[in-house]
Amino acid sequence: MHTLLLSTLIMTPAADPDLVLLNGKVWTGNAAQPEAEAVVIRGGKVDFVGTTAEAKQKTKDGDKVVDLKGRRVVPGFHDSHAHFLGGGQSLSRVDLKDAKNEAEFGKRLADFDAKLPKGRWITGGLWDHDRAFGGVPPTAATVDKYVKDRPVFINRYDGHMALANTAALKIAGITEKTKDPPGGVIDRGPDGKPTGLLRDNAMGLMGPFVPPMDDAEIAEAVTASLKHAAELGVTSISDMEGSSVHVRKKYYAILQKLATDGKLTCRLDVRNPVFLVDEAVARKNEPNPNADWVRGGGVKGFMDGSLGSSTAKMFEPYIGKPGNTGVFVTQPDAMMNLVRAADKKGLSVAVHAIGDRANATILDIYEAVEKENGPRDRRFRVEHAQHLRPQDYPRFKQLGVVASMQPYHMADDARWAEGRIGSKRCASSYAYRSLLDAGAVLAFGSDWPVAPLDPIPGIDAAVNRRPLDVQKKWFPEQGITVAETLTAYTAGAAYAEHRENQKGKIAAGMFGDLVVLDRDILDPKEVDNIGKTKVAMTVCGGRVVFERN
Numbered sequence: 300m301h302t303l304l305l306s307t308l309i310m311t312p313a314a315d316p317d318l319v320l321l322n323g324k325v326w327t328g329n330a331a332q333p334e335a336e337a338v339v340i341r342g343g344k345v346d347f348v349g350t351t352a353e354a355k356q357k358t359k360d361g362d363k364v365v366d367l368k369g370r371r372v373v374p375g376f377h378d379s380h381a382h383f384l385g386g387g388q389s390l391s392r393v394d395l396k397d398a399k400n401e402a403e404f405g406k407r408l409a410d411f412d413a414k415l416p417k418g419r420w421i422t423g424g425l426w427d428h429d430r431a432f433g434g435v436p437p438t439a440a441t442v443d444k445y446v447k448d449r450p451v452f453i454n455r456y457d458g459h460m461a462l463a464n465t466a467a468l469k470i471a472g473i474t475e476k477t478k479d480p481p482g483g484v485i486d487r488g489p490d491g492k493p494t495g496l497l498r499d500n501a502m503g504l505m506g507p508f509v510p511p512m513d514d515a516e517i518a519e520a521v522t523a524s525l526k527h528a529a530e531l532g533v534t535s536i537s538d539m540e541g542s543s544v545h546v547r548k549k550y551y552a553i554l555q556k557l558a559t560d561g562k563l564t565c566r567l568d569v570r571n572p573v574f575l576v577d578e579a580v581a582r583k584n585e586p587n588p589n590a591d592w593v594r595g596g597g598v599k600g601f602m603d604g605s606l607g608s609s610t611a612k613m614f615e616p617y618i619g620k621p622g623n624t625g626v627f628v629t630q631p632d633a634m635m636n637l638v639r640a641a642d643k644k645g646l647s648v649a650v651h652a653i654g655d656r657a658n659a660t661i662l663d664i665y666e667a668v669e670k671e672n673g674p675r676d677r678r679f680r681v682e683h684a685q686h687l688r689p690q691d692y693p694r695f696k697q698l699g700v701v702a703s704m705q706p707y708h709m710a711d712d713a714r715w716a717e718g719r720i721g722s723k724r725c726a727s728s729y730a731y732r733s734l735l736d737a738g739a740v741l742a743f744g745s746d747w748p749v750a751p752l753d754p755i756p757g758i759d760a761a762v763n764r765r766p767l768d769v770q771k772k773w774f775p776e777q778g779i780t781v782a783e784t785l786t787a788y789t790a791g792a793a794y795a796e797h798r799e800n801q802k803g804k805i806a807a808g809m810f811g812d813l814v815v816l817d818r819d820i821l822d823p824k825e826v827d828n829i830g831k832t833k834v835a836m837t838v839c840g841g842r843v844v845f846e847r848n
Contacts, residue, residue, distance in 0.1 A: 315842045316363040317341045318811065321351045323367030326782075326821055328374050328790050328804040338372070340811035340841040348805055363843070370835060371819040373785055374805050375534025375812030376754040377792035379703045380682055380744035383538045383567060384550050387520030388512070389748035390527065392423030396456050398431045405445035412446045420509055421446060424453030425748060426462070429607070429715045436486075439465045439495025452505050457749055459605035461502045463495045471508045473497075480504065482628040484610070499604045499628050512546050521553055528565045529845040531753045532814035532834040535566040537703075537744065537796055539599050539649070539682070544578070547571070551582070551595065558589035564837075564844035566812075567593045568796050570649065573600030573637045580644050591801075591810070592840075597647035599682065600637055601628040603657035606712060606719055611654035611686065617719055625654050635664050642672050647797065649680035649703065655688050655724065662694050669698065680742070680795055683708070686720065686728045696738035701795040703742045704731070706761035706784070707750040713766035713773040725774065731761055731787075732777045742795035743787040758784050758820065759830040781821050781829070811841035 318340040325335040327348060337354030339347040347357055358364060393411040398404040404426065411421060428436045442451050442464035450467035454460065463471070475491040483500030485493050497504060512520070528536065540547055550569075557563045571579040576598065583596025604610025604626055609617050612625040629637070634650070641648050652658045658681060665679045677699065684695075684702040695702050709729035717725050727733070734741060743761070745752050759765070761784040764772045772778070793803030802810045815836035820829050837845040 316361050317346075317359070318838065318841050318843070319354055319358050319362045319364045320372065320813075320815075321354055321364065321366055323370055323372045323815070324819060324821075325372040325805060326374075326785065327806060328786060329806040332806070335805075338805060338813065340838070343811050343840040343842075345805060345807055345809045345811050348807060365836075365843075367815060371816045371821065372805070373814050373816065374789040374803055375810075375814055375837070375839060376532045376788050377535035377537075377796075377803060378528075378533050378744040378747070378752065378754070378788075379537045379742035379792035379795055380539055380705060381536050381747040381752060382541065382749075383524050383536055383569075383747075384517065384520050384540060384542060384546075386527070386747040386752060387522070387524035388516070389423055389425065390523045391519070393421055393453070395424045395426040395431070395453065398426070400431055401437070401441065404431045404437070405441075408442065408445045408451070412449055415449070419449075420467070421449060421451040422453060422509060424462075425456035426453060427456055434715065434718070436460070436496055437462055439463060439468060439493075442495070450508075452509055454502070455608060457605040457607045459610055460496060460498045460608035461505070463497065463505055465495070467505065467508070468493060468495060471505050473504055477504070481630070482626055484626065498608055499601075499610050499626060511543060514549060517546065517549050518553055521550070521557070525557075525564050527752060529837050529839070530834065531755075532816075532837045532845075533565060533752060533754065534812040534814070534837065534839040535792070535796075535802060536568070537597075537649075537742075537792065538567050538569045540569050541572065541599075544575070551593075554593040555587075555589055558592040563592045564839050564842070566591070566802070566810075566839070568597065569593065569595045570597040570599040570647075571595065573598040573641055573648065573650070576637075576641050576644055576646065579641070579646050583646065597649065598641045599649045600634060600651065602634060602650050602652040602661050603628055603654050605653055606685065606716060609719065612657040612660070613654040613686070613720065613724075614656045614659075614688075615720075615724075618721055624656070627657070627660075631660050631664065634661070635667065638664055638668050639671065642668050642677065645675075647678065647680070649682050651682040653683045653685045655686045655691075655727075658684055658687050659691055662691060662698060662700065665700055666694075666698055676797075678795060678797060683746075684734075685712075686724060687730055687734075689727050689733070692730065692733050692737040692739070695734060695740075701740045701742050701791075702734050703744065703795060704729070704787075705744050705746045705750060706731070706757040707745060709773070710756070710760040710765060710767050711750060714769070729774075730777050731779045731783075735779060735783060740791055740794055741783075741787040742792040743784065744792065754788050755832050755834075756830055758788065761787070762826065762829060781826070785821075811838060813838045817847075
């Protein structure tokens with residue numbers, strides 16, 4: 300989550316010289332020419348891919364020539380699921396994700412409280428109760444010990460459970476008389492009073508009271524996100540934006556202005572909430588001279604919650620919780636109506652589904668909508684697709700549905716997942732191998748800031764299936780190869796965005812987006828060292844937007 304050291308970010312207008320890369324090991328992602336030595340980029344697009352000798356003959360005066368000295372080159376990483384604005388915010392908020400115990404959790408809160416201007420809320424946090432509290436979620440009383448007077452509303456790192464302190468609960472008027480909203484849960488103590496924990500749609504009860512981002516905060520978050528993405532080799536992001544209408548409008552305008560000024564260093568496809576179809580249609584149809592860099596028009600919805608918050612919708616109950624099978628954040632009938640309406644308008648539809656029942660349900664909905672609205676190239680997406688019944692694997696191929704998945708979640712969740720749902724259900728979870736073998740298209744991403752934006756630990760997770768801080772592999776039969784993983788982080792993500800003819804490969808006519816790595820992750824001898832790999836250079840639109848000193 301933290302920016303890399305010894306780095307330089309270059310954000311310059313589009314008048315940079317054309318780029319010639321020589322003496323590399325270029326994995327193109329192009330089956331017609333899998334490997335090459337050199338790449339020539341002109342006018343922001345790939346002009347030539349081939350040998351160093353041929354590239355030298357095509358070099359012109361004024362070109363920027365880079366000797367790669369045998370380093371590995373891959374297409375620019377395309378994160379198929381991230382929250383770009385929220386990720387930028389998280390870089391300047393209190394960070395509780397890796398707090399090892401309550402003492403460290405409390406110290407970080409208290410230290411941040413001491414630095415924050417008066418009148419501001421403490422938000423963000425990304426706390427992990429499995430790490431800091433032995434699996435037992437904290438409460439308002441926990442936070443009150445460290446920050447009492449300032450309102451605090453901090454979310455679990457999966458974004459499906461949040462914790463308010465007593466000051467925040469009072470401001471929002473959440474009491475024992477407050478009813479659970481549909482698709483949400485207010486945790487309560489034996490006396491019926493709220494504990495401070497709000498799950499899924501119950502978090503919305505606090506939303507109207509948390510001060511919105513102002514213009515300066517939005518701009519700062521975008522700048523921080525662009526810098527962070529460039530340092531990590533991320534040149535495209537499918538942005539699952541979920542902020543308020545007011546903030547989202549300003550955010551999109553800032554992206555458009557940066558694109559017009561030639562200062563975007565990452566391509567963004569920004570989605571709207573699925574219940575705002577008209578807004579998405581307007582964005583899709585508005586004139587957009589910057590469509591190569593920033594565009595909108597897709598929608599994203601929520602079927603259920605998350606495994607970590609025990610709100611992912613399952614067919615069978617959670618271990619030790621016989622009455623809990625999770626929640627439908629959106630009821631199936633309502634989701635059917637939302638998907639039908641968006642699809643009729645020709646919008647790209649993505650829906651979050653984590654539990655096995657949520658996944659089966661959204662696949663049923665997609666199948667029904669396709670029959671009702673007629674055939675077209677939809678590429679419906681399931682975001683996360685974490686826990687599946689084996690009989691649902693082939694349905695992704697049969698229905699043309701993209702499995703948009705985040706391998707780092709597997710490494711993170713494996714620490715405690717079997718304690719939530721047992722080993723049998725875990726064996727068919729995060730099923731990269733089974734989905735690929737069934738013919739599904741995989742599109743990989745991070746879900747940043749839920750997980751790090753860095754694709755490298757995600758690649759390591761998909762290949763090696765090692766839980767965080769554990770060397771033993773977890774259901775290794777679901778691991779896939781480095782090449783298959785790279786494809787999911789490049790061409791698969793581009794396909795999910797209907798842009799496979801523009802990016803995701805290093806081939807003539809494609810966008811000049813690529814990454815130079817300091818380690819050859821495709822070398823079988825390096826399979827155990829994938830996680831140690833660093834980005835040496837990031838090129839987006841033919842511009843060097845990051846170079847490690």
